[in-house]
Every structure is written in structure tokens, then in C-alpha cells.
Amino acid sequence: MVVIAVDGPSGSGKSSVSKAVAARLGLAYLDTGAMYRAATLWCVDGGTDLADQAAVAYAVRGMPLEMGVDPAAPTVHLGGRDVAAAIRATEVSTAVSQVATNLEVRAELRRRQRAVIEAENAPGGFSGGQGIVAEGRDITTVVAPDADARVLLTASEEARLRRRSLEVHGAADASAVEATRDQVLRRDRDDSTVSQFQVAADGVATVDSSDLDFDQTVDAVLAVVAQVTA
């Protein structure tokens, strides 16, 4: 069994690369960012005032969230409803940092994330006890600091804006990149107030994907894993 932790800023490739690494190694995959997005949607749909920290924390503690950890088809369900598309809506992307900077919410989601990781390191989980790749902002440092492999995936601001712009707007011209700026840079600035994901902590390997294509980035992460789990 193996635990692989991947952190990094928005658009660095965490989700897509972690999914590919998990699929290659036969491991489960946990998108912790999707959990913060689901918590945001849960509060917004329930009419909870996002500025009321205690009310948000209370709502999130009662959130009926189910994370599917198959890297080929990861799922997110809230009370049985498939919310995979809804949690990617611009309104959620804009509001998510307000929920993710709530320290009581972080404690609750951290507890749930550790439970998923533990379940995949025991017989009976999706991976049959093989292990998991978990990605987010504080996995290498807080959620799983004792993971077998810890990777900080980075990319230049320019590369991250271009990728997100292509993904969301289907273009990377000047106006599309400008429209993506808030979703990437402002959010990273806000998220940085509660998690340290811009510089690698001690023992965390940095993979800079600025000049790598997708397959090269997957190979670079697999090389780190092979090195530390050899």
C-alpha cells in the first residue's frame, strides 16, 4: 500500500496528472478540492450565509458527501445527487476560497480526507488496499505529511493561466486569459492564507510542469514515486 500526496496552485495540473498517475499504478484517486467545492455548493444551495463562519461550519459538518475514488471515473455526490458539473460552475469557483479559509471547515474536511486515505490502505476499498493518490493544497503538509511520496506540482503563472483559459473558454487569447485571472490568481492568493502550496516543504519533491507537456508531467511524477518507493 502506498499514499501519494500532490499539492500545487490552480492550473498546475494536479487533478489531471494525479488521476493519470493513480490509473497507471492501480490506486484510488481523491480530489480534495472537489470536497471544498461540494461544501461551497451545499452551503449556497442551503441558503447559508458564507460570511457566517459558524453557520458554514455547522452546515458542512452535516454535509452528506460521497466521494467516488475510481481515477477512471471519479464522482461527487451530495445527498445522492451527482454534483460533478455543478461544483465547477463559476459561482462556486468564485466563492470556494471563502469556505476553504474557514478553519472549522478545514478540520472537518481534513478528518473526512484522512478517513478515505485510511480506507484505501485497508482491504476492501476501491484499490483493494493498494493505496491512493490524494491531491489538493495541504495534502503534503497537513493531511498526509507522512505519505510515501510527496510532490509539489508547479507551473509558471503564464502556463497556468493559459491552461485554465483553454479549459474554461476554449481559447487562450488575451481576453480569455484576462477572464480567467480571478479564478486562478486571486483564488491562489486567498487560499495561500491558510495553506502553504507555493514552495515545497522539507522532503517534498518539486515538479515544475511549465515546459513539460501532459505526458511528460505524468512521467516526472511517476519518476519521483519510483525513487521514493523503491
Ligand SMILES: Nc1ncnc2c1ncn2[C@@H]1O[C@H](COP(=O)(O)OP(=O)(O)O)[C@@H](O)[C@H]1O
Ligand atoms: N503539463 C501540462 N501541459 C499542458 N496542459 C496541462 C498540463 N497539465 C495539465 N494540463 C491541462 O491544464 C488544465 C488544468 O489542469 P488541472 O489538472 O485541472 O489543474 P489543477 O487541478 O492543478 O487546477 C487541464 O485542462 C489539463 O488537461
Ligand SMILES: Nc1ccn([C@H]2C[C@H](O)[C@@H](COP(=O)(O)OP(=O)(O)O)O2)c(=O)n1
Ligand atoms: N486540500 C485543499 C484542496 C483545495 N482547497 C481549496 C482551494 C481551491 O480554491 C478550492 C478548489 O480546489 P480545486 O483543486 O478544485 O481548485 P482548482 O480549480 O483545480 O484550482 O479548494 C483547499 O483549500 N485545500
